[in-house]
Amino acid sequence: MPGVFVDRIEGESAILVENGQERRVPVRGLPNGVREGDWLSADLTRIEAGGRDEAEREIDERRKRLSEGDDGGDISL
Amino acid sequence: MRGEVSLRLMPIRRAIALASLLLALFGAAIARAAELTVHFLDVGQGDAILIVSPSGKTVLVDAGPPQAAGRLARRLRELVHEPLDLAILTHPHADHVGGMKRSIEAVGARLFLDPGASHGSPLYEALLRSLEAWRIPVKIAKAGRTIDLGGGASLHLLGPLDPPLVGTRSDVNANCVVARLVFGKTAVYLAGDSELETERHILASREIIRSDVYKVAHHGSRFSSSAGLLTRVQPGVAVISAGAHNDYGHPSERALSRLASYGARVYRTDRDGEITISSDGEAIRVTTGAARIEQASPKRPGHRRERHHRLHDEAPGDGELPNRGRSDGDAQGALEQRPADRALAAGGPAIQSAVP
Numbered sequence: 217m218p219g220v221f222v223d224r225i226e227g228e229s230a231i232l233v234e235n236g237q238e239r240r241v242p243v244r245g246l247p248n249g250v251r252e253g254d255w256l257s258a259d260l261t262r263i264e265a266g267g268r269d270e271a272e273r274e275i276d277e278r279r280k281r282l283s284e285g286d287d288g289g290d291i292s293l
Numbered sequence: 294m295r296g297e298v299s300l301r302l303m304p305i306r307r308a309i310a311l312a313s314l315l316l317a318l319f320g321a322a323i324a325r326a327a328e329l330t331v332h333f334l335d336v337g338q339g340d341a342i343l344i345v346s347p348s349g350k351t352v353l354v355d356a357g358p359p360q361a362a363g364r365l366a367r368r369l370r371e372l373v374h375e376p377l378d379l380a381i382l383t384h385p386h387a388d389h390v391g392g393m394k395r396s397i398e399a400v401g402a403r404l405f406l407d408p409g410a411s412h413g414s415p416l417y418e419a420l421l422r423s424l425e426a427w428r429i430p431v432k433i434a435k436a437g438r439t440i441d442l443g444g445g446a447s448l449h450l451l452g453p454l455d456p457p458l459v460g461t462r463s464d465v466n467a468n469c470v471v472a473r474l475v476f477g478k479t480a481v482y483l484a485g486d487s488e489l490e491t492e493r494h495i496l497a498s499r500e501i502i503r504s505d506v507y508k509v510a511h512h513g514s515r516f517s518s519s520a521g522l523l524t525r526v527q528p529g530v531a532v533i534s535a536g537a538h539n540d541y542g543h544p545s546e547r548a549l550s551r552l553a554s555y556g557a558r559v560y561r562t563d564r565d566g567e568i569t570i571s572s573d574g575e576a577i578r579v580t581t582g583a584a585r586i587e588q589a590s591p592k593r594p595g596h597r598r599e600r601h602h603r604l605h606d607e608a609p610g611d612g613e614l615p616n617r618g619r620s621d622g623d624a625q626g627a628l629e630q631r632p633a634d635r636a637l638a639a640g641g642p643a644i645q646s647a648v649p
Contacts, residue, residue, distance in 0.1 A: 221415055223387045224463060226541045231387060233415055237359050238387050240540060252463060253412055271413025278421045279407060282431035291432060292441040293350045293378040293404070 219264050221271075222246075222254040232256070329446050329476040331506070333560075333568040334368055336361040338512065338536030338543070339388035341396075342483065343372055344474060347444025347574075350378040353396060354472075354483060355389040359416065362392035366399035368567075376401030379440065383485035384408050384469035385417035394420045402429055406440075408453055409433045412465050434470045436498070445574065446476040451495050451502070452487060461490045462516060471495065473504060477574020482526050484510035484517065492522045502526050505577050506570050507557065509533045513544020523555045530579060531557040532568050539563070 221233040230246055232239045246256065247263050255267030327347045334341040336357025344352040351373050357365050380402040383389055394416075397405075405424055410417075424431060435455055440448040452471035461467040469485035482504035487495075488511070495502065507528035510517030512535040531552045535543040544561070552559055560568045565581035572578075 221413065223414055223416075224465065229540065233359075233387050236416065236419075238391070252465060255413070268413055271415075271418070272411045275413055275418050275421060276411060278418070278425065279409065279431065279433075282421065282425055283407065283433050285430060286432040288433070288435065288438075290439045290441070291379075291404075291406075293346075293352075293443060 220256045224252045329572045331570040333532050335562040335567045338539045340534045346442035346446040350443045352379045354381045356392035356396045358388040359391035362395040365392045366395045369400050373400045379404045381406040385412045385414045405431045449473045479572040480504040481506040483508045486511040506530045513548040515545035515547040518548045528557045531559045533561045535563045537563040
């Protein structure tokens with residue numbers, strides 16, 4: 217997913233992930249209604265429609281595949 | 294004649310003395326090996342915790358932010374000499390998942406425990422891709438699951454809750470892995486970045502949460518560590534993992550003041566460096582300053598300080614701690630006075646200093 221990911225909101229700051237690194241910007245500088253899990257355009261001016269759902273769906277599917285053998289019971293190391 | 298006997302006995306006496314010495318040393322080694330150790334690694338603004346069970350099983354809980362990944366990997370290579378028995382991600386925010394891929398790359402892992410969060414983070418996605426490529430089995434964390442760490446230590450998962458919490462300030466935080474690490478009479482409460490809503494649900498579940506050590510939720514954010522939680526956890530020691538001079542105001546004055554009012558002695562990675570808790574099942578010992586791997590904070594002269602926290606002896610309280618109700622499920626009564634010996638945990642003397 218190209219663009220910038222909104223990793224989390226901490227008070228007045230948004231922590232973005234871009235090229236694998238964290239970047240902190242003021243929330244007020246971002247499009248209205250931005251929330252964690254959103255994808256933004258590279259210049260941070262708009263929310264990429266569908267980006268959020270697509271990224272989450274991909275991750276959910278991969279995780280489901282990876283955890284197929286998990287019986288949900290207690291674990292012994 | 295007498296001399297001959299003496300000569301014959303000497304090797305036997307020596308052998309007995311040597312055997313006694315070896316037994317003592319071996320016994321000491323066993324006693325030392327039978328400890329649970331929890332390293333709160335200094336990764337700046339984020340969490341990374343390494344648990345070493347009494348049987349030597351290793352569990353990494355979170356791996357700090359991406360900017361500390363290299364330094365964390367180096368520290369793990371010093372501490373871990375076989376693949377991690379388990380890597381746990383409490384939640385996929387960058388300050389917890391950022392160094393996970395590199396850590397597993399550095400030392401390996403036999404099993405991964407995932408919080409099952411819906412969060413489209415590219416760091417999280419890259420980690421899952423790598424786990425798939427490395428064929429590391431993945432299990433999903435859920436409240437109620439127990440993980441046997443061997444040697445009598447176990448992790449009891451209190452979160453994520455099922456069904457997940459929605460509509461909170463941060464659903465990713467609210468549904469993070471929360472665990473209580475138990476060894477003998479001692480326990481460590483690992484709060485992840487849990488939110489007030491998480492705390493409310495855990496309190497309502499009536500699970501046993503009383504713990505000697507509290508890994509303060511969300512780096513000491515004002516949105517966590519409620520009075521209700523602290524009343525039930527009753528920590529003698531609180532550990533805050535936060536970056537020096539961070540921009541988030543962590544830890545918050547509000548959280549620090551609450552912890553102080555509950556008599557918890559606070560240790561902070563931003564001030565103390567790496568914090569290590571050791572437990573023999575009866576009492577805990579805190580060591581600080583073993584290693585600093587945060588570049589942003591000013592270098593301090595290397596020092597290591599140990600503080601023993603005797604939680605189960607009969608020493609009287611120092612009178613500075615408030616008497617608090619104990620309403621946990623493991624308490625004998627609904628309002629049992631806090632054991633006075635915990636006062637030592639808050640004010641016990643530093644008994645040993647050593648250069649690392």
